[in-house]
Amino acid sequence: MESEFIAWLRERLPAHPRLGIGVGDDAALVRMDGSGVLVSVDVLTEGVDFRLSEVDPRRVGRKALAVNLSDMAAMAAQPRAIVVGVVLPRTHGLELAQQLAAGMIPLAEQFDLAFAGGDTNTWDGGPVISVTILGEPAGRGPLRRSGARPGDIILVTGSFGGSILGHQFDFVPRVREALALNAGYELHAAIDVSDGLALDLSRLARESQCGALVRIDQVPIADAACELARRDGRSPLQHALADGEDFELILAVPPDEAQRLLATQPLDVPLTAIGEFVAEPGLWQVDAAGQRTKLPASGYEH
Amino acid sequence: MESEFIAWLRERLPAHPRLGIGVGDDAALVRMDGSGVLVSVDVLTEGVDFRLSEVDPRRVGRKALAVNLSDMAAMAAQPRAIVVGVVLPRTHGLELAQQLAAGMIPLAEQFDLAFAGGDTNTWDGGPVISVTILGEPAGRGPLRRSGARPGDIILVTGSFGGSILGHQFDFVPRVREALALNAGYELHAAIDVSDGLALDLSRLARESQCGALVRIDQVPIADAACELARRDGRSPLQHALADGEDFELILAVPPDEAQRLLATQPLDVPLTAIGEFVAEPGLWQVDAAGQRTKLPASGYEH
Structure with a gap:
């Protein structure tokens, strides 16, 4: 054969x-x-x-x-x-x-x-x-998981959650986006979201020996996450944080460069700031009211 | 996990x-x-x-x-x-x-x-x-399967057959031997024997758009092939030609260079001439009496 x-x-x-x-x-x-x-x-x-x-x-x-x-x-x-x-x-x-x-x-x-x-x-x-x-x-060299520093902004491409409805098979990997960003901007670290936004963010933070604080109301939620939430009763945000297989990028970007990226939006896909890296290890969330609590590193563990 | x-x-x-x-x-x-x-x-x-x-x-x-x-x-x-x-x-x-x-x-x-x-x-x-x-x-560059020419000598490392008795797991891949030969000698083509001496030789010959003539009494037979022959009634030669997983090398070497190699035996493992490449496509055998017949390309087909 x-x-x-x-x-x-x-x-x-x-x-x-x-x-x-x-x-x-x-x-x-x-x-x-x-x-x-x-x-x-x-x-x-x-x-x-x-x-x-x-x-x-x-x-x-x-x-x-x-x-x-x-x-x-x-x-x-x-x-x-x-x-x-x-x-x-x-x-x-x-x-x-x-x-x-x-x-x-x-x-x-x-x-x-x-x-x-x-x-x-x-x-x-x-x-x-x-x-x-x-x-x-390519560009300024390989982007490691370990380069994030406290104060760096957490930028993400696209939106999250509900990939099981189709995106898990049909996504376009963010190769062109990563090459364009790495050629033109100062980035400190990156990871792709395969196992869940929260889990993969926690991995990047751990490899960088720092923590991450997520502004929970800023997380871009995919339509599919809302659709799935209607079916199973979990919230769209829960889906966005933990579903995985989004294959979007999480980037650690110095604040000035993040501002430039957010203002110019150089990609076809939206870039969103969802929080910042912090000195204290672990994963944290802040809600719209400013309440800060631990964020579980939920996602798919192999 | x-x-x-x-x-x-x-x-x-x-x-x-x-x-x-x-x-x-x-x-x-x-x-x-x-x-x-x-x-x-x-x-x-x-x-x-x-x-x-x-x-x-x-x-x-x-x-x-x-x-x-x-x-x-x-x-x-x-x-x-x-x-x-x-x-x-x-x-x-x-x-x-x-x-x-x-x-x-x-x-x-x-x-x-x-x-x-x-x-x-x-x-x-x-x-x-x-x-x-x-x-x-390394050395003079990668050795292809497609470089053998009619007149080249078929050299093999080591011996063949019966690998199922243990050699299939314990063999030492011929990396050092190949690097030494390719650095110091003119070789035209090579393949490793994974699926059977006859079958892999036929593949090398086909990729080189020529045929191969095996002097059947010259094929080096492993002790394990004799051991297996005693058990199953097939001949040691049949085992040597078709068992596979010998992970020895078949080399196509110009005649002068082959003579030099056979005379000096520069490796720890024996080099043996088992025939020559010929213009007529296909696999041929000659026995000690000079009788020439088709040699089946037997071995393990995936």
Whole structure:
């Protein structure tokens, strides 16, 4: 099946100028400009990240790539290439592999990624997709999680919550936004929101050895969070803070630069200030009345 | 479980000088010397590549890395870093992850690899391990599968067959051998034997648009192939040609250079000439009596 799939795939993938050696050898050679490579892997599994009985495999394939692109966005890196490992069920394995690939290819083309190889396996279990992405430092260099300082403003792209209604599969990773911001502005740190706004913010703060104070009435809430709240009785804000899979960016930005960004709004997606980093560790919330309390770092724990 | 595992792992992994950014951010930064990266992925699955009821998980972890190192050897590349994705069963997942890592770490240290991140998932299915390896061109550049020419000698390292008796887990990937040969000698092509000597030789020949003629009495047969032959009644040669997972190298070498290599034997492992590449496509065998027939490209087809 593997050779058949590779033959099918080779027809659909144009020769990429960065592939010195492409699919079909023991390894691919990806030409890079610099001397450093950013690398990240994400694994998606049936029953945890998707259910093929409920979702088109093409959307699953697209998502497997999109979550990796989001990691590159979180580093403000220029994505260059991917390798893909898939484990497939014995029945209809080739068909599934083709559908997964068909979902990945348009997104790979949109971001000019080289497909630098893969491995397919067939077994008695459910499908697993592992995507490894390679990128290069861009702009002012990689944006770490650890660079936030007390006083920095917490800026976020887009809005949060309710991704389960569709956004979790259809989001556009914020690669272009991150590259534009990192090229033109002084940013201190970034993370992408995969597991929940509150949880991922707490991670960024912890890596930066500081705390974060969220102005709870400033959190941009997605329409989907309101829709979901109507169905399940939890508040839209709860959804926005804890749902995860928003794949928006949280940025730590010095106050002057944050003002400039908020005033000029240079992106197609809104930038919103939702609070600031503080010296005291932990996650805090302030409501519209100025009441300050602990904010639970809720979200999806693996 | 993931955060617990990462904490456990961070304690065991020394800071690697090539990691500009290590485990714990959205991506790792691997410092490279040149401008190209060789990349390859291999996925190992329960029931196909191993059975945890029969083999120590540390040997499985070691193998997951070793097969990727073998791909780098086949390109004569200098391995630099790995990222690892694992999917674990819900019960004893952390323990299993630790055992897999404990099997990987000594081999990673032996080859001075940077551990550049990973992803862990838990589900109701069996374990899956996906390793992606990054390397750099070395010596006279990457060795392709496609460079063999009619008249080139087929050289192999080591011996073949019976790997199921233990070699499939305990082999040392031929990275050092490949780097030494590629630095000092003119080689035209290479492949590592994962699926069977005959099958992988046929792949190399096909990619080089030529054929291969095997002097069947010259094939170096492993002791394990003889041992297995005693048990199952197939011949040692059949095992040597088709068993696979030998992870030895097949090299295409110009005749003069092959003579030099055979005379000086510069490696710790024997180099053996087992035939030559020919213009006529396909796989051929000649026996000691000079009888020439088709050789089936037998081995493990995925």
